[in-house]
Each structure stands twice: as C-alpha cells, then as structure tokens.
Amino acid sequence: MIVAEQKPLEEVRRMIAPYQRVLILGCGTCMTVCNAGGEREVSFLHSALKVAQLKSPNGTHTFSEYTVKRQCDPEFLELLVDKVADIDAVLSLGCGIGVQAVAERFPDMPVLPGVNTSFLGMTSEWGVWDERCAACGDCRLDDTGGICPITRCTKGILNGPCAGSKNGKCEANKDMDCAWILIYKRLERLGQLEKMRRYYPPRNFRTIPRPKRLMSKANTDLGENDG
Amino acid sequence: MYLPVSDNIQNNQVNRMKESSPDHSLMPPCQVACPLHMDIREYVDLVAQGKIMEALQVIRNDNPFPSICAYVCNQPCEEACRRRQVDKPVAIRALKRFAVEFGGDRMIQAKAKTTHSERVAIVGSGPAGLAAAYYLRKLGYPATIFEADSEPGGMLRVGIPEYRLPREVLDTEVQRLIQMGVEIRINTRVVSLDLLFDMGYQAIFVAIGAHQSLRMGIEGEDNSGVIDGATFLREVNLGLKPSLGKRVAVVGGGNVAIDAARTALRLRARKVSILYRRSQAEMPADHVEVEQALEEGVKIQFQVAPIRIKGGSKQLSVTCVRMELGEPDASGRSRPVPIKGSEFNEELDTLISAIGQAPQTPGDFHVRVGKDSTIQVDPVTLTTNRLGVFAGGDAVTGPATVVETLATGRLAASRIDDYLQHRYPVTSKEERETLTGDLLPETIEMIRKTERLEPPILPPEARAKGFEPVELVYDWESAINEARRCLRCGMGAEILFQDKCATCLTCLRVCPYHVPYLDDSGTIQIPAEQCQACGICVAECPAKAIVLRNPYDRRHITEELDYVVKSAAQSKSKPLIIGFCCQYGLFGTGTLAGLWRGAKTGIWIVPVLCVAKVEAEHILRAYEMGAEGVFIAGCGEQCTRENTAFWIRQRVEKVRRTLSQIGLEPERLETFNLAATDEDPVKALDKFTEKIGGLHLISVIMQEVKK
Numbered sequence: 001m002i003v004a005e006q007k008p009l010e011e012v013r014r015m016i017a018p019y020q021r022v023l024i025l026g027c028g029t030c031m032t033v034c035n036a037g038g039e040r041e042v043s044f045l046h047s048a049l050k051v052a053q054l055k056s057p058n059g060t061h062t063f064s065e066y067t068v069k070r071q072c073d074p075e076f077l078e079l080l081v082d083k084v085a086d087i088d089a090v091l092s093l094g095c096g097i098g099v100q101a102v103a104e105r106f107p108d109m110p111v112l113p114g115v116n117t118s119f120l121g122m123t124s125e126w127g128v129w130d131e132r133c134a135a136c137g138d139c140r141l142d143d144t145g146g147i148c149p150i151t152r153c154t155k156g157i158l159n160g161p162c163a164g165s166k167n168g169k170c171e172a173n174k175d176m177d178c179a180w181i182l183i184y185k186r187l188e189r190l191g192q193l194e195k196m197r198r199y200y201p202p203r204n205f206r207t208i209p210r211p212k213r214l215m216s217k218a219n220t221d222l223g224e225n226d227g
Numbered sequence: 228m229y230l231p232v233s234d235n236i237q238n239n240q241v242n243r244m245k246e247s248s249p250d251h252s253l254m255p256p257c258q259v260a261c262p263l264h265m266d267i268r269e270y271v272d273l274v275a276q277g278k279i280m281e282a283l284q285v286i287r288n289d290n291p292f293p294s295i296c297a298y299v300c301n302q303p304c305e306e307a308c309r310r311r312q313v314d315k316p317v318a319i320r321a322l323k324r325f326a327v328e329f330g331g332d333r334m335i336q337a338k339a340k341t342t343h344s345e346r347v348a349i350v351g352s353g354p355a356g357l358a359a360a361y362y363l364r365k366l367g368y369p370a371t372i373f374e375a376d377s378e379p380g381g382m383l384r385v386g387i388p389e390y391r392l393p394r395e396v397l398d399t400e401v402q403r404l405i406q407m408g409v410e411i412r413i414n415t416r417v418v419s420l421d422l423l424f425d426m427g428y429q430a431i432f433v434a435i436g437a438h439q440s441l442r443m444g445i446e447g448e449d450n451s452g453v454i455d456g457a458t459f460l461r462e463v464n465l466g467l468k469p470s471l472g473k474r475v476a477v478v479g480g481g482n483v484a485i486d487a488a489r490t491a492l493r494l495r496a497r498k499v500s501i502l503y504r505r506s507q508a509e510m511p512a513d514h515v516e517v518e519q520a521l522e523e524g525v526k527i528q529f530q531v532a533p534i535r536i537k538g539g540s541k542q543l544s545v546t547c548v549r550m551e552l553g554e555p556d557a558s559g560r561s562r563p564v565p566i567k568g569s570e571f572n573e574e575l576d577t578l579i580s581a582i583g584q585a586p587q588t589p590g591d592f593h594v595r596v597g598k599d600s601t602i603q604v605d606p607v608t609l610t611t612n613r614l615g616v617f618a619g620g621d622a623v624t625g626p627a628t629v630v631e632t633l634a635t636g637r638l639a640a641s642r643i644d645d646y647l648q649h650r651y652p653v654t655s656k657e658e659r660e661t662l663t664g665d666l667l668p669e670t671i672e673m674i675r676k677t678e679r680l681e682p683p684i685l686p687p688e689a690r691a692k693g694f695e696p697v698e699l700v701y702d703w704e705s706a707i708n709e710a711r712r713c714l715r716c717g718m719g720a721e722i723l724f725q726d727k728c729a730t731c732l733t734c735l736r737v738c739p740y741h742v743p744y745l746d747d748s749g750t751i752q753i754p755a756e757q758c759q760a761c762g763i764c765v766a767e768c769p770a771k772a773i774v775l776r777n778p779y780d781r782r783h784i785t786e787e788l789d790y791v792v793k794s795a796a797q798s799k800s801k802p803l804i805i806g807f808c809c810q811y812g813l814f815g816t817g818t819l820a821g822l823w824r825g826a827k828t829g830i831w832i833v834p835v836l837c838v839a840k841v842e843a844e845h846i847l848r849a850y851e852m853g854a855e856g857v858f859i860a861g862c863g864e865q866c867t868r869e870n871t872a873f874w875i876r877q878r879v880e881k882v883r884r885t886l887s888q889i890g891l892e893p894e895r896l897e898t899f900n901l902a903a904t905d906e907d908p909v910k911a912l913d914k915f916t917e918k919i920g921g922l923h924l925i926s927v928i929m930q931e932v933k934k
C-alpha cells in the first residue's frame with residue numbers, strides 16, 4: 001500500500017491562498033488506510049482550515065468535501081464532474097498518483113497535493129506504518145529471504161551486513177534491526193545460508209530504466225501475437 | 228469569532244448520513260423476556276445518568292402499574308440479562324423501584340377521555356382486570372370492574388403478603404384508575420355473563436384468577452387443623468385473623484408456600500417449617516425469597532411429603548415419608564418417589580397446604596373450560612367460545628405472575644378494541660429484530676467485572692416482627708452504579724456503509740473487546756451480539772463507515788454541540804469554553820451541575836454518554852464554532868469501559884498538534900477527571916478558565932498589535 005502523511009497546515013494554506021472555492025478531495029483506498037486522506041481526514045482538515053481561517057485570515061475561502069473510492073482510476077472521478085463545476089481548485093488528499101489522475105481528468109482545474117506521498121509500506125500496528133519496498137524495479141527478495149535490504153537497511157547495501165551491525169541493531173539507528181542480520185537469520189531458517197556467500201554487484205540506479213507503464217492484459221492488437 | 232452553524236457544506240456524505248437515520252438497534256434479551264416488553268435498556272441507562280424522571284416516563288410507557296412491579300415482579304428480565312454471562316445480571320427490578328420512588332410516580336396523574344360509547348365489563352380486579360381497565364380507558368371505552376371481594380386487587384390484595392407489597396402502593400394505583408374513570412364495583416360476584424350483556428355491556432373480559440386450592444389427596448386432609456395456603460393468606464390479608472397454632476408446617480415449594488410460611492412466622496408461630504417433596508434445585512420459589520425465609524427462621528425439609536394426618540384441631544400427628552428423586556416427569560423435574568420404610572411423624576398444631584391453585588369458573592358463564600379447569604381462549608385474540616367474551620390472566624393460564632397477567636390485560640384491551648371496532652386483529656405490531664447469541668469468552672474477558680449491588684433489606688430480626696416492607700430502596704449512588712453495569716446490548720456499532728469500508732482493519736485493531744473480525748470472504752464484520760457499544764471504532768474508522776445502531780446515539784454529540792453554540796451565541800458571555808463531559812454517574816446531577824453554574828463565566832457543557840465517543844473532529848469543531856478553550860471531562864476510573872483514557876489522549880494529542888500548527892496554544896485543550904479524589908474538578912476547571920481568560924486577552928492584544 002502507498003503510505004503518505006498530511007502536509008503541514010501552513011503549506012496547505014499557502015497553496016490554497018489564491019483560490020476561493022476549494023474542494024477537499026479524499027481517497028477511499030490507500031490514503032484511507034494510512035490515515036492521511038480518507039473521509040475522516042478530509043473533514044478534520046476542513047475543520048482545521050476553518051479554525052486557521054478564524055485565527056489568521058488569508059483570503060476568503062469556502063470549502064466543500066468529498067471522498068472517492070480511488071483517485072487513481074478515472075472511472076471513479078466521473079462522480080466529480082458536478083462537484084468541480086463551481087469550484088476554483090481541488091485540494092487532493094490522494095497520493096501523488098491521485099493528484100495527477102485528477103489533474104488529468106480535469107485539465108482546467110488547479111489540483112493541489114494535500115499529502116506528501118512517502119513510501120510503499122505496511123501497517124505494523126494501529127497508526128504505525130513501515131516502509132517495505134522501494135519500487136526499485138529489480139526485486140531480489142528471493143535471494144534475501146523475503147526481506148528487502150534496500151528499504152530496511154539504513155544504508156541500502158546489497159552485500160551486508162556492514163561492520164556497523166551490533167547485537168542485531170544498526171549503528172546508524174540503534175532502535176532499528178540490522179536488515180542483514182534479519183536476512184541471515186531467515187536464510188538460516190530456510191536452510192539457504194549459501195545465499196549469504198554470493199556477491200551482488202552494485203546496481204546502477206541511474207541507468208535502471210523505469211518501466212513507465214505496466215500491463216497485465218495481453219496485447220491482442222491484431223497482428224502482434226498471433227503468427 | 229462565531230461562525231454560523233450550517234455553512235453551506237455541499238457534502239454528499241454528511242447529507243447521506245442525515246437522511247439515513249434508521250434505528251438498527253436490536254431488542255435486547257431483557258426486553259424480549261419481559262412479558263410487557265419494557266424498554267429496560269433505555270430506562271436503566273437513564274438511571275445511570277441520574278435522569279430519574281425520564282426513566283420513569285420510559286417505564287410508564289409500557290407498564291400500567293410500575294410501582295407494583297417494582298415490588299413483586301418475578302423479574303424474568305434478570306433471568307435473561309446478558310450481564311449474567313460476565314458476572315451477575317443487572318438488578319433491573321430494584322432499579323425500577325428506585326426510578327418509581329425517586330421519580331415521583333405517586334404524583335403522576337393518569338388521564339383518560341371517553342371517546343367510545345360501547346361499555347366493557349371486566350370480571351375480576353386482579354392485575355389482569357386492572358390492566359385491561361387501564362388500557363380500555365386509555366382507548367376511550369367506559370369500563371366497569373366487578374369484584375367479588377370486599378377490596379379490589381385480586382391476589383395483589385389477598386395473596387401477596389404486605390411485607391412484599393405495601394397496600395398503599397396498590398391503593399394508589401386503584402385510585403389512579405378511579406381518577407381515570409374506571410368504575411369498580413366491589414362485593415359483586417358475577418354469576419352469569421348473560422346478565423352483564425343484558426345490562427348493556429358489549430364486551431366482557433373474564434379475569435377471575437385461580438383461587439381454588441388443589442387438594443393433597445391424603446387421609447385426614449379435612450381435619451380442622453389443616454388450612455390451604457391461598458385461604459390462609461387471604462384471611463390474613465383481609466384482617467380476618469385465622470386461627471394458627473404454635474407449630475406450623477407448610478406443604479409445597481412455590482412462592483405461595485414461602486409466603487404462607489413467612490406470614491405464619493409473623494403471626495408469632497413459634498416453629499415454622501416447609502415440607503417439600505423435591506430438592507432445593509427443583510424448588511420453583513424465587514431463591515431470594517427462599518433465602519430470606521431461611522434467614523427469618525423458617526426451616527425447610529427437602530424430599531419430604533405428608534401421607535397421613537391424624538388427630539384433632541391444634542393437635543395434629545402428621546405422618547411424612549422421605550423421597551428420592553427418580554426419572555424426570557412431564558415438567559422436566561425429577562419425579563419424587565417415596566422411600567419405603569422412611570415414615571416419621573411430625574407433631575403439629577397447623578398444617579398449611581400450598582401445592583397449587585386452579586381457576587374455578589361458574590358454570591353459568593358458559594365458557595369452555597379445559598385442562599386444569601382453565602378457560603379456553605384463542606391465544607392471539609383472547610376470545611372464548613362466546614361472542615364478545617374474552618378471558619385472560621391466571622384463569623386462562625393457571626397460576627402465573629403479575630407481569631404476565633398485566634401483559635394479557637393490555638392485550639385484552641386492544642383485542643376488545645378490535646372487536647368493538649369490527650377490525651381484523653393485527654397479530655403483532657412490527658417487531659424489531661432481537662439480539663440473540665452469547666458473549667464470546669474473549670469479549671467477556673475484556674469487560675470490567677463489577678459487583679452487583681443489591682438494595683438494602685431489613686435485618687431478619689426486624690422483619691419477622693411484623694409486616695414492614697422487607698426490601699428497601701437504593702440510595703442514589705448505588706442505583707447509578709448498578710445501572711452503569713448494563714451492557715447496552717444491541718445498541719452497538721455497525722458498518723452502515725459497507726461500500727465505504729476500505730477494509731483497513733482499524734476497527735479490528737482498536738476494539739478493546741476483540742469484536743470486529745474478518746470473515747472468510749475477507750469482509751470485516753462487527754457482530755452485534757458481541758459489540759459493547761463503546762463507540763471507539765466509530766470515532767476511529769478513517770472511512771467513517773461505522774455508526775452506532777441507534778440514531779440518537781449517532782447524532783447526540785453533534786446536536787448537543789450545535790445547541791450549545793447557539794445558546795452561547797445568544798448569551799454573548801466571553802470567553803467561550805466548551806466542555807465535553809461524561810453524563811454518567813453522579814456527574815450529570817452533581818459535578819456537572821456545578822460546572823453548569825459556571826455557565827455565567829462562559830463555560831458550556833456538551834453532555835456525552837462516555838467521552839470515548841468524542842471524536843477529534845468534534846473537538847476541532849468546537850474551536851471552529853468560536854470556542855477559546857475546550858476540555859474533556861471523563862469519569863476516570865469509574866468508567867465501565869476499557870481504554871477510554873487512551874483514546875481520549877490520542878485524540879487530544881492529534882488536535883493539539885493541529886492547534887499549534889494553526890498558532891493556537893495547545894493549552895487551550897485540557898482533560899479533567901470528574902471522579903478525581905486528589906483535586907476537585909471544579910477547582911481545576913476554574914484554573915483552566917483563568918488560563919483561557921489570559922490567553923484570550925493575549926490573542927485580543929495580538930490582534931490589536933497586528934492592526
């Protein structure tokens with residue numbers, strides 16, 4: 001899941017300053033799950049903006065709120081057609097993808113990001129999310145016992161542990177488990193310790209091509225697949 | 228700083244919430260078990276808030292004579308109460324007694340207008356007849372009760388002893404009926420129903436009870452030292468002073484036997500024992516009353532039955548036999564079998580036989596009589612074989628209970644109404660879904676165990692001296708604490724908007740009682756029979772998909788907040804401080820009242836039914852509506868819920884973070900513990916008010932400086 005946090009109120013206020021009628025738009029999927037932009041956060045932000053307005057007015061604003069199931073799918077955005085008719089800007093609490101999807105669907109409408117999209121992660125307990133994937137495009141989790149060294153090792157090294165590993169903790173952050181010790185233990189459990197002996201050549205992140213688009217559907221355009 | 232309350236939010240979801248306010252609360256087992264289906268959960272909750280008059284109002288909605296039930300009801304609701312699965316059932320009847328006495332039931336005037344010309348005759352003034360009269364008057368019919376005895380009340384008058392039902396309680400209810408226009412003709416035994424029809428009555432309700440004592444069927448039963456229980460109690464109750472020796476034994480194991488024994492004791496019998504043929508486990512009498520009888524000095528001999536009586540008046544030699552328990556009989560209880568050679572003799576002065584009663588219907592009534600001499604009726608319409616003749620109460624069911632007969636009395640009134648108005652009887656009004664299923668062990672484990680508080684009772688020595696009421700009334704604190712034990716079954720949370728649920732699992736993670744779960748299809752479920760209605764998941768669900776089942780609970784805080792802001796706007800007192808305060812316990816009537824007095828200084832209270840239901844948005848909204856300071860005052864350790872303090876802290880911290888981002892001092896949000904012993908909450912609040920006053924001044928100065 002995509003994890004994000006709401007932007008500081010000050011920043012949000014700066015962004016909306018030029019616009020009078022603002023629609024605060026939530027997202028009912030990842031942003032709801034990570035407590036950053038679901039229906040509850042939408043109304044909380046709405047209220048916070050109003051209180052801030054009372055304390056130190058910057059322009060006149062009227063707000064409306066709405067939450068769609070998922071901002072990153074254009075079909076869900078059709079529901080917004082009426083709602084954006086008489087507003088001046090959308091303050092999207094969707095992740096970066098949502099913001100762009102809304103902007104694409106409503107090309108004449110300024111769309112402002114209300115959250116900082118932070119990482120791909122999982123819920124560890126109520127209210128706590130941990131990064132688990134860097135979307136690096138070259139997954140090696142089979143070699144590392146299902147533990148991602150890129151996100152979980154402070155240094156992101158591919159051949160660990162480094163000399164800074166002490167009692168299973170990381171020298172850079174004593175509260176954090178050393179990812180490579182975790183990997184070692186997991187591989188030991190799986191009887192695959194030989195994988196620790198391998199050397200993984202460094203990857204040149206600058207040259208890894210980003211895929212830009214993924215398709216799970218088969219390309220059935222006439223002539224391509226059938227011989 | 229004040230903003231109008233509704234500021235044109237074009238928010239579909241809010242509107243949707245407003246439109247869809249169906250009541251999805253389920254009928255709790257206590258209400259199902261009560262023959263009158265009283266809204267127990269509601270009035271118990273009102274008692275828990277100290278709202279006694281409101282509680283009484285709810286009680287009176289469903290019960291014509293709550294003061295009588297408050298004394299003598301056999302409380303089937305407590306049998307069914309789910310709190311039993313946690314520790315002990317809620318003391319529902321005692322709470323009703325508290326509400327009735329402290330709520331001023333005596334003062335309530337009953338009114339009725341006559342809107343129909345058809346006259347209805349009621350034969351018998353027991354609870355069935357009285358209830359029918361009450362509801363017939365409410366429906367607008369002239370009603371006349373014919374009573375054979377010299378005083379109205381049936382078994383309430385001539386059966387139940389005075390130490391369990393003071394007669395002024397019964398008299399008050401009878402007076403109220405007369406006030407409503409019910410005509411009561413005492414000393415009038417009805418022998419023929421035709422006569423009543425001839426007198427112009429168009430419908431008759433036969434409620435003659437079950438007064439014929441069953442015979443033991445043993446040798447010497449007609450001895451003058453032998454008296455039957457119903458007759459004995461009747462004579463005592465009518466002040467006839469039946470002759471009673473010093474050594475008394477009562478045969479039977481029901482409530483009548485216990486009442487007869489305890490009455491004999493109060494009439495100065497020196498030695499009173501009960502002979503019961505089965506064991507204590509099978510005894511049908513209420514166990515509390517059995518306990519009280521034992522405390523007062525009644526001896527009970529179990530598995531013993533008389534088989535022969537010899538001798539004259541005041542000198543009885545009763546031969547008894549011991550019993551062993553065999554196979555279960557038709558009643559499901561083990562059949563007692565005499566043990567050969569176990570006979571023994573008891574020397575007694577008086578033997579009271581109390582082994583049951585049956586109705587005795589005059590033959591000239593010409594109503595069909597069936598098993599155990601009971602009158603045969605259609606259970607839905609209460610009609611007998613005769614047109615226009617209805618019957619109910621003990622006469623139809625055999626000896627039953629006050630609350631059951633009240634229910635048939637009420638039913639009879641509406642059936643007679645149907646009949647007189649030529650309406651097809653509506654079988655049952657639309658019933659709410661009922662709550663079924665037991666609490667799971669993991670839920671029970673998390674529910675705070677609290678001792679059941681019993682109302683005080685007179686000490687046994689004082690009791691046995693006379694006919695003073697045995698059971699006394701709660702004081703305020705005990706009543707409120709006992710009422711707070713109710714689990715509010717069926718009032719919990721539900722996912723009203725499944726389409727909004729993101730299956731984020733927040734509810735599953737935050738619920739202190741482990742209620743929400745993922746079903747096999749990966750959908751989150753909140754089972755109604757487990758939910759403890761704490762409202763925590765409602766306040767935390769990031770999709771706002773969860774609501775409380777009861778529309779009032781759902782809207783309560785928002786509406787109270789709106790109301791407070793409107794009233795505050797009119798009063799113009801500054802600074803405006805809004806407090807969300809626990810309404811339970813003595814706070815609603817005690818501490819809160821103290822805070823209310825502070826309203827002069829601009830403190831406004833939003834009463835909440837558990838501060839765990841206060842959401843971060845509610846708090847922020849208070850500022851949005853112009854509050855200079857906000858506080859949350861809970862009941863601290865007295866809270867019956869788990870984790871309330873933790874969740875309040877979470878929400879307070881969230882709002883404080885936002886306040887500082889806005890440039891408002893986080894000290895403008897504070898929490899108080901109304902039940903704190905170390906610091907007087909009212910004083911603590913005074914300090915807070917002073918501080919806010921200061922902050923208010925600063926913000927005013929800052930504004931001036933800016934300008």
Ligand SMILES: Cc1cc2nc3c(=O)[nH]c(=O)nc-3n(C[C@H](O)[C@H](O)[C@H](O)COP(=O)(O)OP(=O)(O)OC[C@H]3O[C@@H](n4cnc5c(N)ncnc54)[C@H](O)[C@@H]3O)c2cc1C
Nearest residue numbers: 351353354355375381382386417435436620621627628629
């Ligand atoms: C000793 C005792 C203790 C009890 N304790 C409890 C208790 O604690 N809790 C509880 O819930 N229940 C208790 N009960 C049961 C309860 O009192 C009865 O179930 C209830 O009173 C039955 O009501 P009813 O109106 O059907 O009949 P009744 O109360 O018996 O009233 C019938 C009336 O009809 C009159 N009548 C009869 N024939 C005629 C006629 N031909 N013409 C005119 N009038 C007539 C009778 O005089 C009587 O007044 C007790 C019963 C007894 C006997």
Ligand code: SF4
Nearest residue numbers: 257308309713714716
């Ligand atoms: S706990 Fe309350 S609502 Fe539940 S059965 Fe008992 S009295 Fe009724």
Ligand code: SF4
Nearest residue numbers: 728729731732734768
């Ligand atoms: S907290 Fe709300 S959104 Fe999350 S699983 Fe529960 S009902 Fe669904």
Ligand code: SF4
Nearest residue numbers: 738758759761762764
């Ligand atoms: S209302 Fe409370 S008890 Fe019920 S499911 Fe939600 S958190 Fe659990």
